[in-house]
Amino acid sequence: MKVLFFITGIGYGDIIRQHAIIKQLNAKIKIATYHKGYEYFKNKYPTTKIHSYKFPDKSFKLKPFLFFIDNLFSLPLQFIDLIRLYFISKKFNPDVIVSDLEPLAIPISRLLKKKLITIFGTQPSILKEVKPKSIFLKLQKLYLQKLYSYGQLVIPSLTGSSKNSINPIVRESKGKLNLKKKPILIMLGGSQFGITVADELIKILPSIDEDFIIFGYKKDFKEKNIKCYKFKENFLDYLKASKAVITLAGHSTLSELVVYKKPSLIFPIQNHLEQQINGYVMQKNGLGMVKNLKEIDSEILKKYILEFLKKENKFEENLKKLNITGDGAKKAAEIIQS
Incomplete structure (x- = not known):
């Protein structure tokens, strides 16, 4: 064939x-x-x-x-x-x-x-x-x-x-990571929109008491509680070992989040219908916190992250109720x- x-x-x-x-x-x-x-x-x-x-x-x-x-x-x-x-x-x-x-x-x-x-x-x-x-x-x-x-x-x-x-x-994943502390993943898909968000996040993440790993950034680097990677084949290994995810509203990333039951803070791209619909589905079913950003501001992003961390357990409970496989x-x- x-x-x-x-x-x-x-x-x-x-x-x-x-x-x-x-x-x-x-x-x-x-x-x-x-x-x-x-x-x-x-x-x-x-x-x-x-x-x-x-x-x-x-x-x-x-x-x-x-x-x-x-x-x-x-x-x-x-x-x-x-x-x-x-x-x-x-x-x-x-x-x-x-x-x-x-x-x-x-x-x-x-x-x-x-x-x-x-x-x-x-x-x-x-x-x-x-x-x-x-x-x-x-x-x-x-x-x-x-x-x-x-x-x-x-x-x-x-x-x-x-x-x-x-x-x-x-994707299939059979690997397993042994991390000292469960990180929050930031999955941005490699688009210019996502890189712009990452630039602002890097300004405020050191002030939050969590470990962060950013995927889809323009370069690999490590600074304080932040690690950045352009791409990693074993991303799913990191996802399985994480506590939560911050992401845009791309369908593939959200699919992996619901399959692996990971709470998420979601920023759909404005004027992008597919992303808006994906965010709508996640919010409608209580599977993540969706925020529509009118502008990218580091302090607003920090405010949303702190709000999300207070609610992540609720989203995790809803995700566990889903009868879903990958x-x-x-x-x-x-x-x-x-």
């Missing part, structure tokens, strides 16, 4: 989720991705570098004007990619195409007349519940609803499998190979 994957390459969340599925497949794999996705996969599988939408803004709020302007100039490059990928994909001749809503997957699957499977974390029913206020968020909702109409949809749910969803897709990757692979 041959499977062609289109993978979003902005942060590590989608990258790691799709890799967990790939590991479960008995198939020949080819990947089309960009940015961090290309760097991650290029030495693991045959990988084609493509262009896609960009997030140029360094603030915590995705600004529509900057987003549209920056991506306007990438459209000709994406058109060239489409032509190039058509010939590459035709030669590879996949049995199925798998995407995480990367747009180029749709025309390629149609041109080749191949089955398309879309794996994405937002359930259509939850999407209907959310009522965006801004025009930009409304456009994102329409965009998602349109993409949902193409191919077969597979939803890894943050609250467990059901008739219309599977359990979360998480077998979503295995189930997704079965669907792809069926």
Whole structure:
């Protein structure tokens, strides 16, 4: 069997989720991705570098004007990619195409007349519940609803499998760390948004009586009660040994938190519909504390962390009540190979 994957390459969340599925497949794999996705996969599988939408803004709020302007100039490059990928994909001749809503997957699957499977974390029913206020968020909702109409949809749910969803897709971990003190992990996904948050957090974390480990930062370093890593393959070993997590609202990270029952302080990116929906699901089910930051300020972040530390036991109790496992990757692979 041959499977062609289109993978979003902005942060590590989608990258790691799709890799967990790939590991479960008995198939020949080819990947089309960009940015961090290309760097991650290029030495693991045959990988084609493509262009896609960009997030140029360094603030915590995705600004529509900057987003549209920056991506306007990438459209000709994406058109060239489409032509190039058509010939590459035709030669590879996949049995199925798998995407995480990367747009180029749709025309390629149609041109080749191949089955398309879309794996994405937002359930259509939850999407209907959310009522965006801004025009930009409304456009994102329409965009998602349109993409949902193409191919077969597979939803890894943050609250467990059901008739219309599977359990979360998480990486496997058999390692164990023996740490003197359980740390609080700060998982930022490697995006520019997350790095901006980390820069502010580093200013105030030494004043809090906890050990902190930051993943997805721009460089590795250690200072007082803080350790920073750009990336670690054994992140899950650290997660299992942690007491709690501070994170953005990426679906893959939240999936690992609910599977391993870790309380979390969540900062969804503003004007980013997927993150807003993920935060909504976590808050609705009492699985974490969600705070929407209008600006990134170190003292505000400190205030929220101290508030969270007083409530973490409540979130842990709710997480333990969830009937959920991390077998979503295995189930997704079965669907792809069926």
